[in-house]
Amino acid sequence: xxxxxxxxxxxxxxxxxxxDKGGRVVIFQREQETKSRxxxxxxxxxxxxxxxxxxxxxxxxxxxxxxxxNKIRWLPQQNAAHFLLSTNDKTIKLWKISERDKRAEGxxxxxxxxxxxxxxxxxxxxxxxxxxxxxxxxASPRRTFANAHTYHINSISVNSDYATxxxxxxxxxxLWHLEVTNRSFNIVxxxxxxxxxxxxxxxxAEFHPHECNTFVYSSSKGTIRLCDMRSAALCDRHSKFFxxxxxxxxxxxxxEIISSISDVKFSHSGRYMMTRDYLSVKxxxxxxxxxxxxxxxxxxxxxxxxxxxxENDCIFDKFxxxxxxxxxxxxxxxxxxxxxxxxxxxxxxxxxxxxxxxSKPRAILKPRKVCTTGKRKKxxxxxxxxxxxxxxxxxxxxxxxxxxxxxxxxxxxxxxxxVN
Amino acid sequence: xxGTGAFTEETGQEKQDAQExxxxxxxxxxxxxxxxxxxxxxxxxxxxxxxxxxRLQKGQKYFDSGDYNMAKAKMKNKQLPSAGPDKNxxxxxxxxxxxxxPQRKSSLVTSKLAG
Numbered sequence: 001x002x003x004x005x006x007x008x009x010x011x012x013x014x015x016x017x018x019x020d021k022g023g024r025v026v027i028f029q030r031e032q033e034t035k036s037r038x039x040x041x042x043x044x045x046x047x048x049x050x051x052x053x054x055x056x057x058x059x060x061x062x063x064x065x066x067x068x069x070n071k072i073r074w075l076p077q078q079n080a081a082h083f084l085l086s087t088n089d090k091t092i093k094l095w096k097i098s099e100r101d102k103r104a105e106g107x108x109x110x111x112x113x114x115x116x117x118x119x120x121x122x123x124x125x126x127x128x129x130x131x132x133x134x135x136x137x138x139a140s141p142r143r144t145f146a147n148a149h150t151y152h153i154n155s156i157s158v159n160s161d162y163a164t165x166x167x168x169x170x171x172x173x174x175l176w177h178l179e180v181t182n183r184s185f186n187i188v189x190x191x192x193x194x195x196x197x198x199x200x201x202x203x204x205a206e207f208h209p210h211e212c213n214t215f216v217y218s219s220s221k222g223t224i225r226l227c228d229m230r231s232a233a234l235c236d237r238h239s240k241f242f243x244x245x246x247x248x249x250x251x252x253x254x255x256e257i258i259s260s261i262s263d264v265k266f267s268h269s270g271r272y273m274m275t276r277d278y279l280s281v282k283x284x285x286x287x288x289x290x291x292x293x294x295x296x297x298x299x300x301x302x303x304x305x306x307x308x309x310x311e312n313d314c315i316f317d318k319f320x321x322x323x324x325x326x327x328x329x330x331x332x333x334x335x336x337x338x339x340x341x342x343x344x345x346x347x348x349x350x351x352x353x354x355x356x357x358x359s360k361p362r363a364i365l366k367p368r369k370v371c372t373t374g375k376r377k378k379x380x381x382x383x384x385x386x387x388x389x390x391x392x393x394x395x396x397x398x399x400x401x402x403x404x405x406x407x408x409x410x411x412x413x414x415x416x417x418x419v420n
Numbered sequence: 421x422x423g424t425g426a427f428t429e430e431t432g433q434e435k436q437d438a439q440e441x442x443x444x445x446x447x448x449x450x451x452x453x454x455x456x457x458x459x460x461x462x463x464x465x466x467x468x469x470x471x472x473x474x475r476l477q478k479g480q481k482y483f484d485s486g487d488y489n490m491a492k493a494k495m496k497n498k499q500l501p502s503a504g505p506d507k508n509x510x511x512x513x514x515x516x517x518x519x520x521x522p523q524r525k526s527s528l529v530t531s532k533l534a535g
Contacts, residue, residue: 057488063479064488089479151476170476198472220472252448253455253462304447307454 004407006394010074010082013398016044016405017084018412019069023053025086025139027097028412042403042416048097050139053088065090071156073165075178083142085165089152092167094143094178100136104128148174148184155205161212168205168217175229187235188217188227203318204264211270214239218275222259226286242284244291254306254315262318267327268399274330276321279303281332281342296342296349299334301372301383314388325400333392336381337408338368354392354406354413364418 002020009016016028029047056065067088075083081098106128111117151169158165166187167174173188188205192198200221208214213229225238246255258278266273267283272293275282279300282292298319302309309315314335321332333339334351342349351368359365371380394407402417445453456462482488 055492057482057485059485062482062484062488063477064482066479152478195473198476201472201475220475250446250448252446252452254448254452304451306448306451307458310455311458 001410003410004394004412005068005070006072007396007405007407007412008072008074008084009396009398009405010084011076011399013400013403015047015074015082016396016414017072017074017086018405018407019052019072019086020410021066021068023051023055023067023069023088025050025052025069025072025084025095044414048137048139050095052086052093052095052141053091056090058090070153073156073158075158076162078162085156085158087153087156087167090146090149092145092153092156092176093141094145095139096142097137097139100138101132101134102130103133105131143178143181145176145181145184148176154203157205157207157215159207159212160210164212166205166207166215168202170201173202173205173215173217173235185233187229187233189234189236203261206264206266206273209266209268209270216264216266216273218261218264220260221256222261222277224261224264224273224275224284240286240289242289242292244282254310257310257315258306263320265321265323267323268325269327272327274321274323276319276332278315278317278319281321281330283330283344294344296330296340298332298340299370301370305383309388312388314391317391317393319391319393320395322395322397324397324402331395331397331404333395333406335388335391336386337390337392338370339392339395339406352415354408354411354415355390356411365415 002022002024004018004020006019007016008018014030016030018026018028020026025048026046027048028044031043031045052069053067055067057063058065065088069086070088072084072086075085075094077083081096084095084097086093086095105112106126108122108126108128109117145167149167149169149172151171153167153169155168156165163179164175164177167176167184168188171189171191172186174184175187176184188202190200190202200219200223203218203220205215205217208216214226215229216224216226218224222243224242226240226242227235228239229235231237231239246259261275261277263276264273271286273284273286275284275292276298279302280298281296283294283296284292306315319333321330323330328345329341329343331339331341337353337355338351339354340349340351351370352365353359353368358368369377369380370386371377371382376382390408392406392408396405398404404415406413406415482491
């Protein structure tokens with residue numbers, strides 16, 4: 001199995017899509033509760049697998065274009081078929097996933113296996129009939145949105161109008177209509193006239209969940225800009241600018257790097273947004289631009305390891321974050337296959353581990369603890385023994401239930417709340 | 421009131437230790453000093469142009485499309501189970517043709533032609 005690069009539940013939570021480094025998409029479907037197998041409720045099984053993107057070669061720049069799937073976003077379901085957008089660095093594709101459980105039998109000119117019938121055998125005209133068949137799930141590419149990004153696409157986001165979506169690369173954000181592939185509108189362009197003056201790049205972008213004119217994008221300098229598409233065709237001027245003032249005395253070589261925002265997510269309510277930087281997760285109230293309303297330390301003990309984390313490039317790891325359905329809990333990943341959840345109202349945080357050794361199927365996860373002082377208690381892990389190759393960058397929370405998907409390198413873990 | 425969220429026990433402990441020591445160097449600064457000691461030529465602006473430019477141009481560079489396709493072919497060959505090496509050995513019987521010669525040992529995928 002390849003390294004998982006994105007995880008996303010669909011709007012109902014019945015389907016879970018994963019994208020990997022090899023350009024493949026695997027979709028899991030939740031099993032329905034049945035009387036004969038009551039324990040199987042909540043289990044996700046493979047529903048469809050397809051190759052979304054292939055590696056390409058950019059002839060102009062002599063650069064390889066990776067097939068790695070950077071993001072998957074589902075469209076709201078409007079008929080029996082499911083649609084999702086998947087993107088690599090350069091091209092976005094709309095895929096249709098549909099079920100087929102009937103097939104036509106009794107053709108006049110072909111046999112059941114497809115061979116042409118001998119003309120003299122065709123003695124009567126018959127009408128083909130539909131017969132049931134084993135369920136087949138087909139994925140077919142419906143649209144390809146290409147050639148609109150000079151730089152590498154980091155985000156896609158479907159608008160609440162269900163007709164448009166945005167795609168963001170390091171310097172530009174484009175607006176597309178789902179039906180139109182030969183044209184997209186550029187709505188943000190932060191490329192300086194002189195590239196020597198480049199000071200920041202776009203790291204993530206998302207549409208507001210209810211207001212179809214509003215979107216945000218985050219930067220490598222730790223700032224978030226909220227833009228309103230009604231104000232101008234080109235939203236280079238933001239409507240709101242979110243930045244936490246920095247304490248100048250604590251500034252160091254690493255300050256800007258660890259302040260770079262790797263993910264931004266609106267709450268389901270649309271009132272808040274959450275940002276993830278290297279060491280923390282911050283919750284912002286859209287009505288207050290000068291500082292976040294909540295800050296959660298994910299792994300503060302890494303602050304005294306920044307030198308080695310810079311040397312092994314881990315300081316550039318891009319962690320994602322997510323909200324639960326009611327927006328009461330947020331989740332993000334860390335190293336050593338640890339992931340963290342923060343209950344906002346209860347002021348409680350938990351560290352859990354996603355690994356085969358630490359948990360058996362259906363067993364309750366044991367909370368983990370990292371020891372930062374000299375005395376290590378039993379079951380605690382010291383900072384130095386953390387495995388920095390085991391990083392949990394991608395996590396997803398079911399839209400309405402307490403089921404979470406955690407990608408640990410090339411393994412996908414699904415955890416659910418224990419129901420008595 | 422606006423809460424600042426949960427701090428884990430560990431962080432609280434570390435802060436206390438620092439305060440107890442009095443004039444302790446903040447951990448970030450100590451790390452910065454370590455880095456500068458190791459790499460004295462490190463640029464002053466970590467988030468500056470060079471660093472961002474490198475980020476904009478991520479991806480493996482090849483000399484041209486031929487170079488790229490050769491590298492891909494080598495990757496495929498590496499993954500195929502290798503036939504017995506003896507098959508390809510030609511010694512002195514007849515003048516070898518290119519097909520008879522043992523395959524060149526596949527080099528690393530990274531192209532040496534590209535800068």
